[in-house]
Amino acid sequence: MAEQVLIQFRADKALKQEVTEIYERLGMDLPTAFRMFMARSKMEKGLSFEAKLPEQTITKTEAKNAFYELRKQTDDVPEMSLDEINAEIMKVRSERKG
Numbered sequence: 078m079a080e081q082v083l084i085q086f087r088a089d090k091a092l093k094q095e096v097t098e099i100y101e102r103l104g105m106d107l108p109t110a111f112r113m114f115m116a117r118s119k120m121e122k123g124l125s126f127e128a129k130l131p132e133q134t135i136t137k138t139e140a141k142n143a144f145y146e147l148r149k150q151t152d153d154v155p156e157m158s159l160d161e162i163n164a165e166i167m168k169v170r171s172e173r174k175g
Contacts, residue, residue: 084111 093107100110117125135143157165 096110097107100107103110105113114125
């Protein structure tokens with residue numbers, strides 16, 4: 078077996094907890110996931126995922142303005158009752174079966 082070394086680094090506590098839960102659901106612990114990441118990085122000779130800046134970025138203000146603009150566009154859409162919503166769902170389901 079190859080010589081083992083200890084690797085330590087700092088990470089955000091909430092982030093660590095979230096990814097730990099993800100890996101546990103996949104049936105592994107965090108150290109195993111990191112070992113897999115390192116092995117894959119070796120095979121790929123780099124990151125095993127794409128790491129690039131997005132084509133276009135949007136500021137929080139621009140996103141908020143776009144959201145409110147879309148909301149304005151739906152102002153004239155009539156509200157539906159629960160019965161109407163369920164009727165539409167049933168119609169689509171019957172069309173899929175039919």
